[in-house]
Amino acid sequence: MISFFGNLALVISLALALVLSLFPIVGYFLNNEWKSLARPLTLLIFIAIAIAYILLTSAFLNDEFSILYVASNSNTQLPLIYKFTAVWGGHEGSMLLWVLFLSVWSVALAMISLRHDPVTVSLSLSVIGFVLLGIIGFIFFTSNPFDLSPRIITEGNDLNPLLQDPGMAIHPPMLYLGYVGLAIPFAFSVAILIQGKFQQQQLTWLRPWLSLCWAFLTIGITLGSWWAYYELGWGGWWFWDPVENASFMPWLIATALIHSATVTESRGSFKSWFILLSIIGFALSLLGTFLVRSGVLVSVHAFASDPSRGLFILVLIGLILGISLLLFALRARVFTSNQNLNLLSKESFLLANNLFLLVASLSILLGTIYPLILDGMGLGKISVGAPYFDLIFLYLMIPLMLLIGLGIHSDWIKSSSSKFRKLIKVAIIAVILPTLIIFILDLDFSIFTLVGYWSFLWILLSTLVWAGQLFFNDKSKVAFRQQLPMIIAHSGLAIFIFGVTCVNNYSQTIEEVVALNSSIEFNEREWFFGDLREVEGPNYLAIEAEVIMTDANGTINFNPQRRIYSNQSSAMTEASIDANLSRDLFVALGDPVNGSSEWGFRFQYRPFIRLIWLGALIMAIGGIISTIMNHRKLRLA
Amino acid sequence: MRFSLILVLIFSVNLWSQDLIQTEYERQLFEQIRCLVCQNQSLADSQAPLAIDLRREVRELIELGYSEEQIFDYLTQRYGDFVLYRPRFNTVNAILWLGPACMLFIAIFGFIRVTRTKT
Amino acid sequence: MIKYFIPLLFFVLLSFFLYRGLSLNPTFVPSPFIGQEVPIFSLPDLLSENPSSLISNESVVNQTYLINVWATWCVGCRVEHGFLNEISLSSGLPILGLNWRDERNEAINWLETLGNPYQFIAYDQLGEVAIDFGVYGAPETFLVNSDGIIIYKHISPLTPEIWQQEFIPRIIESCGSYPCASL
Numbered sequence: 001m002i003s004f005f006g007n008l009a010l011v012i013s014l015a016l017a018l019v020l021s022l023f024p025i026v027g028y029f030l031n032n033e034w035k036s037l038a039r040p041l042t043l044l045i046f047i048a049i050a051i052a053y054i055l056l057t058s059a060f061l062n063d064e065f066s067i068l069y070v071a072s073n074s075n076t077q078l079p080l081i082y083k084f085t086a087v088w089g090g091h092e093g094s095m096l097l098w099v100l101f102l103s104v105w106s107v108a109l110a111m112i113s114l115r116h117d118p119v120t121v122s123l124s125l126s127v128i129g130f131v132l133l134g135i136i137g138f139i140f141f142t143s144n145p146f147d148l149s150p151r152i153i154t155e156g157n158d159l160n161p162l163l164q165d166p167g168m169a170i171h172p173p174m175l176y177l178g179y180v181g182l183a184i185p186f187a188f189s190v191a192i193l194i195q196g197k198f199q200q201q202q203l204t205w206l207r208p209w210l211s212l213c214w215a216f217l218t219i220g221i222t223l224g225s226w227w228a229y230y231e232l233g234w235g236g237w238w239f240w241d242p243v244e245n246a247s248f249m250p251w252l253i254a255t256a257l258i259h260s261a262t263v264t265e266s267r268g269s270f271k272s273w274f275i276l277l278s279i280i281g282f283a284l285s286l287l288g289t290f291l292v293r294s295g296v297l298v299s300v301h302a303f304a305s306d307p308s309r310g311l312f313i314l315v316l317i318g319l320i321l322g323i324s325l326l327l328f329a330l331r332a333r334v335f336t337s338n339q340n341l342n343l344l345s346k347e348s349f350l351l352a353n354n355l356f357l358l359v360a361s362l363s364i365l366l367g368t369i370y371p372l373i374l375d376g377m378g379l380g381k382i383s384v385g386a387p388y389f390d391l392i393f394l395y396l397m398i399p400l401m402l403l404i405g406l407g408i409h410s411d412w413i414k415s416s417s418s419k420f421r422k423l424i425k426v427a428i429i430a431v432i433l434p435t436l437i438i439f440i441l442d443l444d445f446s447i448f449t450l451v452g453y454w455s456f457l458w459i460l461l462s463t464l465v466w467a468g469q470l471f472f473n474d475k476s477k478v479a480f481r482q483q484l485p486m487i488i489a490h491s492g493l494a495i496f497i498f499g500v501t502c503v504n505n506y507s508q509t510i511e512e513v514v515a516l517n518s519s520i521e522f523n524e525r526e527w528f529f530g531d532l533r534e535v536e537g538p539n540y541l542a543i544e545a546e547v548i549m550t551d552a553n554g555t556i557n558f559n560p561q562r563r564i565y566s567n568q569s570s571a572m573t574e575a576s577i578d579a580n581l582s583r584d585l586f587v588a589l590g591d592p593v594n595g596s597s598e599w600g601f602r603f604q605y606r607p608f609i610r611l612i613w614l615g616a617l618i619m620a621i622g623g624i625i626s627t628i629m630n631h632r633k634l635r636l637a
Numbered sequence: 638m639r640f641s642l643i644l645v646l647i648f649s650v651n652l653w654s655q656d657l658i659q660t661e662y663e664r665q666l667f668e669q670i671r672c673l674v675c676q677n678q679s680l681a682d683s684q685a686p687l688a689i690d691l692r693r694e695v696r697e698l699i700e701l702g703y704s705e706e707q708i709f710d711y712l713t714q715r716y717g718d719f720v721l722y723r724p725r726f727n728t729v730n731a732i733l734w735l736g737p738a739c740m741l742f743i744a745i746f747g748f749i750r751v752t753r754t755k756t
Numbered sequence: 757m758i759k760y761f762i763p764l765l766f767f768v769l770l771s772f773f774l775y776r777g778l779s780l781n782p783t784f785v786p787s788p789f790i791g792q793e794v795p796i797f798s799l800p801d802l803l804s805e806n807p808s809s810l811i812s813n814e815s816v817v818n819q820t821y822l823i824n825v826w827a828t829w830c831v832g833c834r835v836e837h838g839f840l841n842e843i844s845l846s847s848g849l850p851i852l853g854l855n856w857r858d859e860r861n862e863a864i865n866w867l868e869t870l871g872n873p874y875q876f877i878a879y880d881q882l883g884e885v886a887i888d889f890g891v892y893g894a895p896e897t898f899l900v901n902s903d904g905i906i907i908y909k910h911i912s913p914l915t916p917e918i919w920q921q922e923f924i925p926r927i928i929e930s931c932g933s934y935p936c937a938s939l
Contacts, residue, residue, distance in 0.1 A: 376776030385722025
């Protein structure tokens with residue numbers, strides 16, 4: 001029953017998407033009232049997909065194992081909250097979530113921005129309709145969550161234990177919101193190319209969309225990193241796994257887009273560049289979707305992979321991007337302006353920002369698919385892992401970090417060099433202070449340690465100096481308030497850099513066998529292995545160790561576990577973490593030695609690791625504040 | 638069910654006490670090697686039986702005085718370049734290593750052209 | 757102008773590689789041993805009580821033969837065992853078994869119950885020789901020609917189809933005929 005209605009909802013949304021992708025565009029060319037079909041169609045599509053999604057969710061809540069997807073990803077013992085999140089735990093359901101969110105964005109666009117720019121927004125909705133058509137088609141024909149089970153199933157398979165976790169509840173939705181949000185600038189740009197007209201004022205209504213989707217992507221990636229850290233039990237926060245790269249590349253381009261939009265809106269230049277970036281951003285989103293689901297790459301995230309699905313997505317991507325890039329090739333020259341660009345102008349700094357972010361993004365793309373390229377040419381199989389990405393990305397970011405501190409102070413059209421001479425004092429402090437502290441505390445360091453702390457302080461001080469200037473030199477504080485999101489976001493970036501530098505250079509890890517009722521010393525603290533007991537969870541059985549840590553500040557208890565879920569055969573590790581802003585202490589339980597009186601443990605000390613995620617969150621907050629402020633400005637105008 | 642949990646753990650790894658990572662050098666070395674069974678983990682993190690064996694082999698090589706390059710050669714002779722996370726610099730990988738720099742130069746070149754003031 | 761077509765061209769190139777990638781297997785590790793000599797090894801004989809009775813790469817010379825990596829804990833080995841028994845009789849090739857990280861008595865019992873297709877069995881208790889062969893997942897089967905060169909390696913259980921498609925043509929090349937007349 002659910003299956004029938006679910007499929008019906010999908011078919012209806014498919015038909016509506018077909019209409020949406022055609023009629024407003026045709027209406028534009030024929031200049032008739034079909035243009036106005038965009039909004040109602042968008043709403044109807046949303047209703048149809050939402051119905052499908054609700055039906056799937058209810059199937060999970062009711063343990064409807066006659067539906068194969070439910071049986072594969074849930075079971076009767078699964079806690080209720082995870083039955084909600086299991087809906088997107090597998091490939092088919094997560095694609096439905098993807099398309100649901102795209103529909104949500106399109107409805108929001110239709111409700112909020114249509115009145116500001118009816119023609120362009122209608123065309124944009126039509127473009128989104130085309131994407132919806134493709135993805136819903138993909139779901140319906142190759143990845144249908146409503147497919148029935150081949151035989152009667154009384155108990156489901158269970159959700160992957162790694163996914164039974166609160167972090168898992170929010171990470172994919174946040175990430176998808178960001179990913180699919182990039183469809184809006186993409187659709188906008190294609191609409192612009194179709195019309196052959198691009199006025200800089202149009203970016204005024206587009207910018208809140210940019211900053212909002214950027215904020216969601218930032219939060220989504222941050223949550224993923226945090227979740228991997230505590231759930232996978234190895235203490236790492238970024239692995240350059242292909243799927244992580246697949247989310248990071250769009251993020252870099254989204255960042256570039258925000259900065260590029262500033263230039264085009266203020267100065268009217270670099271229009272075709274903005275259009276190109278918009279297309280690339282969404283292209284990387286789609287590409288990321290492809291990489292994760294086609295079985296083309298080895299990844300810790302890879303969904304059940306299937307080359308035939310991969311082919312469908314590839315053809316879909318080929319159509320969507322091929323057509324847009326062809327449009328770009330044919331039409332973009334209309335937007336070139338021959339404005340002079342001074343080297344020390346704000347436009348110049350923002351363009352440089354774009355270039356570094358684009359090169360970084362393409363370099364990550366290169367590294368991610370290079371094994372694929374070589375293999376496809378019969379040139380053997382290699383791996384491209386963290387050592388490559390760490391190196392390349394670091395070297396590309398160092399010049400950018402320098403430019404950020406300078407660019408914040410630059411003026412449009414042309415900056416006076418006296419402005420930058422003032423910053424020399426800031427630079428000197430930024431370099432001397434960390435170096436001094438490291439020497440005084442007698443810490444180990446490498447050139448990268450120094451560069452990290454210099455970058456952190458340089459960006460932070462430069463941002464705060466700028467904020468101070470705006471605040472104290474302006475009675476009405478208008479400029480200060482307008483730039484507040486930027487100030488917050490860059491401060492967040494600086495904090496992020498600080499966290500990364502600390503973790504990369506001053507972490508400590510050891511692995512030891514500890515006998516029951518004995519203790520070891522690590523990180524100038526004493527760790528006592530006091531007890532071992534069995535713990536029963538709702539759908540798992542665990543062995544839990546009690547480790548009591550004593551140091552100058554008192555005692556803290558740690559309870560790392562090894563868990564076996566009801567239908568898994570290997571034991572997972574649940575690390576025990578004590579966290580505060582200044583450090584994380586991380587204890588993971590390994591395997592027993594010689595019976596069960598001695599156990600292997602992994603202990604980790606991670607200084608300031610929370611600042612990595614806090615810094616990123618602060619960046620996202622900057623993005624959200626920007627969205628709210630710019631949106632209010634629009635509404636009042 | 639209660640007993641089986643401990644049993645699974647006891648029999649899953651026999652050599653644990655000698656298998657722990659002793660030094661930072663070891664850890665950094667292992668982190669550059671891919672586990673071929675759990676292909677998403679490095680040799681520093683994987684608990685697969687083959688990973689345990691490979692760690693033992695690499696430790697023996699360290700004791701014998703093998704340099705990092707020689708250890709990597711030893712591994713690639715048996716498993717191919719796939720086993721190393723850091724791609725080697727050779728003709729086949731030249732584009733990989735030089736690509737980012739090339740892209741950067743092209744970008745800088747383009748940037749300079751655009752910032753040349755036109756009269 | 758041409759420059760506006762560059763992104764499109766770049767994308768077409770990318771799509772081409774991604775399309776190729778769909779037909780590849782990303783987790784498959786190709787063996788660097790194809791075309792190389794069999795690694796030198798010397799291990800105890802699984803079936804012999806005598807500790808100085810050894811099986812080595814010298815145990816089979818001037819013949820085409822198979823090396824099969826197996827263990828009692830390996831599910832795929834159980835699956836292919838019946839077929840191994842068959843080809844040990846029908847192919848004319850000696851099979852050298854490499855018992856990988858196994859328990860001696862269990863291995864012997866296993867063979868007594870399920871049949872022994874192996875001419876020789878080397879007992880690799882610690883897995884060191886398996887590493888020398890680049891083994892990463894049992895069962896694995898190597899085809900060695902009469903010059904002691906590994907000419908093919910197959911990972912995962914042997915099936916009649918694989919045998920037909922990949923092994924028989926190469927056996928005929930090395931041996932001159934199938935079944936091989938070397939025994």
